Ligand SMILES: Nc1ncnc2c1ncn2[C@@H]1O[C@H](COP(=O)(O)OP(=O)(O)OP(=O)(O)O)[C@@H](O)[C@H]1O
């Protein structure tokens with residue numbers, strides 16, 4: 001049976017003037033519809049490369065990458081992407097920034113406006129529709145980016161360290177909001193992070209990556225009940241997952257401590 005998103009023996013080599021860079025080596029990963037998959041790994045292990053390949057923004061060197069059984073060779077319509085740095089347009093207000101997604105996909109702006117308002121409401125931004133990005137905090141800006149990625153109701157949401165630049169309070173808040181939204185919509189999410197705690201809190205599975213060349217070191221299913229409150233992070237079960245992941249990273253030489 002085929003999976004929603006299939007990655008098989010995927011290799012990515014960047015040509016370079018000096019030595020080619022083998023960014024991804026033999027990546028095998030099947031993702032089912034409705035999963036929340038977190039990818040965690042050290043800087044330079046190829047997380048963003050993998051995400052750009054999944055988003056159809058980067059050609060693969062060899063292997064197979066398919067969504068709904070169809071090879072991904074251009075950005076699929078059915079996909080929303082959130083990057084680490086929000087790509088908000090400074091000259092457009094918040095509502096118009098979310099509606100950019102309609103223009104990109106040649107959809108009727110007016111028809112999608114109610115949905116844009118609804119999403120912004122869900123993320124607590126109803127009072128900011130006519131503000132400009134510079135008037136918002138970092139956390140609010142990232143919320144707008146998430147709304148934009150969700151506007152067309154994509155089946156797959158790809159997120160590359162969306163909360164990496166935020167303070168811990170805002171990050172906690174957004175983790176909780178993202179989980180709530182996912183429980184309501186059950187869209188498939190691929191979420192990249194440097195934080196083991198964030199990965200265990202959000203993920204149904206945690207994919208661990210190692211570098212040199214970038215590869216999958218292990219895949220850990222997270223069987224904590226949902227909804228997970230932030231306090232789940234203080235439980236023994238949670239700590240055991242974090243310890244297991246940290247131990248594996250230590251064994252493969254990523255942690256020295
Ligand atoms: N466009 C590019 N051209 C050449 N090499 C690249 C390019 N993008 C990434 N690389 C190389 O590929 C490897 C993986 O980079 P990538 O950005 O995917 O890592 P990452 O896991 O996302 O790191 P970080 O956690 O720091 O964001 C690195 O060695 C990087 O130098």
Ligand SMILES: [Mg+2]
Pocket residue numbers: 047048049160
């Ligand atoms: Mg990256």
